[in-house]
Amino acid sequence: MLKKPRRILFLILILTVAAFYLDLPIIKFKGVELSHPKINTRIFKRDLEPKLGLDLAGGVQLTMSADMTNIEPQDRDTALGSAKDIVENRINSLGVAEPVIQTAKTQSQYRLIVEIPGISDIDQAVSIVKKTAHLEFQIIKADAPPEATYAATPEYFEASGLTGKDLKRATAAPSQDPQSPGYVVNLEFNSEGAKKLEEITTNNLEKPMAMYLDDQPISWPPPIIKAVITDGNAQITGGFTSQQAKQLAIQLNAGALPVPLNIESQTRIGPTIGTDSIQKSLFATAVGLVSVAIFMIVCYRVLGIFAVAALCIYTLIVFAIFKIIPVTLTLAGIAGFVLSIGMAVDANILIFERIKEELRWGKPKHDAFFTGFDRAWSSIRDSNVSSLITTAILFNFGTGSIRGFALTLAIGILVSMFSAITVTRTFIRVFWVRKIE
């Protein structure tokens, strides 16, 4: 009878230490570095850094509707999917951390939701995503004078039939050729593009091929076709710097968008407001926790201390779960977490009030303790189930910050059932009830 609670206490301790280890921020002190672990196995990979949402990190969120009027109904899902891939490529070429690109389909609306946290040049991101430019590859006119090949003036060029639709993607990469160092741009064409490219390169060997984005030439003077390309993989060399190659790749990718995207709603949050919000909400959370702790100890004395200890364990575990899932923290999410502290304490209050009552009725400490837990359970269960129902509905219907709130609140409620019941119960059994037995 006495052995079992001790064993549970031991398990709780292990869990607490594990959660504490996962929660550790990176601390450097006198050359010693303390930090949380990084999980890196084949199936499960987590860097365990806290993830911050747009309102905390700053950044851009765009909701765009895809104009599907020119796409056959059966092709629309594919078109949206490839638009997503392209937008993803474009954003990745910006080199920002962890963009989120989602597709959403409601009735007749096809949408693309893009979230780019932590970027500083907001305008650039918006213009890159928004761009639905038409990319065209042009070749020199058949009747152009021979010197046009080298002078390369725009009026001697005409459409080659090869367009952005044929291009799968363009990527910038460091040059593998020691003869021409710097960066190159690799072009990958689809099967139709490969066929066209083979024909063009065969007929125009050693002639320039210009690229036009919305009728504006890019990368002028145009590159010269050096070989017949049959496999649809072309490379533009020219001793680019990394920046130039990246820029060119971005511009080429910009032309490959299959459906026009219209911005329906957008949010831009400057980087300074985030830092400010983090500090404020951390402070608010701390004040909330401390005031709850004081209240509990004043009202319930020894029992209150157990509840506060359980509350600390609760906070550690919840934060560890946030890092493992990982939950993207937003202001509303933090509010959900702080609110769940209140609910976690509620379970304890229910139990303690009951124990007090039972003691008042003259029951011995031991009996009062057990009936207190037993009788309070049905209230705790029913009330938490109804809260979980609301969080589930919020999660299903909400978007963005509402989902964050629902998720953190639900995790909080579930963990609180464990901390308020199992953890406090064990503490009381080991440290309080045992004494008088």
Added chain:
Amino acid sequence: MNLIKYRNWFFVLSLLVIIPGVIALSTWRLKLGIDFAGGTLWEIKFTQKEKVERDEIHNFFVQEQVEASSVAQTSDNSALVRMKVTDEAKINDLKTKLNSNFGETEDVRLETVGPVVSKELAQKAFIAVAISILAIVLYITWAFRQVPKPASSIAFGICTIIALIHDVIVVVGIFAILGHFFAIEVDSLFITALLTVIGFSVHDTIVVFDRIRENLKKHGDFPFEEVVNHSLLQTMGRSLSTSLTVVFVLLALLLFGGASIRNFVLALLVGIISGTYSSIFSASPLLVVWQNLKLRNKK
């Protein structure tokens, strides 16, 4: 102490809050944020100026012939401007002009919600509130299915819902009043707050009802009214303690948390206080009223 005896006073007190709220709601409506109404919200921080007057900014937008429906100061050197849906190019144009008039500025936040999205969101919010109310009624009726005579599980379910609707109306009504006098807007976070209040209100009511159920099993021979009153007094300590802790936490968020969740926390605070009140002073007395009506009909 007999709380149930004073039940009519408690109902009157509720009505004193609810009636002005309902009148405000029907005359002024809620002030809808851009989430629901569509539009552009722009928070500008003036980095070169220590202090900017609201009227200066307002006049600037009037001069530029931008229909700014509201200009509000968020701190000494920043302002929140709400206007009709405005595109990126226009914003950049305005920004250049702002910079030349007021010195360097920084976009703290720029939000644009188009009409399609806002309409969808409003629909979704309505459905979410309706479904959660329904789901909770079903759960309560199920959870209290074995409630001993003379009470019925339907009565428990319906009284919970009345208490819940009481809280929703209190919060919505107060926000209609706040919206009219202080231009506080209702956004999707408000709906979140409302749903959380629904969850809490039920949470509170269940605790009281759970005790009534337990006492009915133990002391079924006592008059119903006495059993309810006794249960109320027993759970009062817990109800107040819990509400106090939640109120502490919310006050901390309201005073020290970020400005962007202030209205959200305010809605929660109003709702939690109303929820505690209604679980003690509305739901249980209503249960007694229900029971008395049933008895009278039998006679």
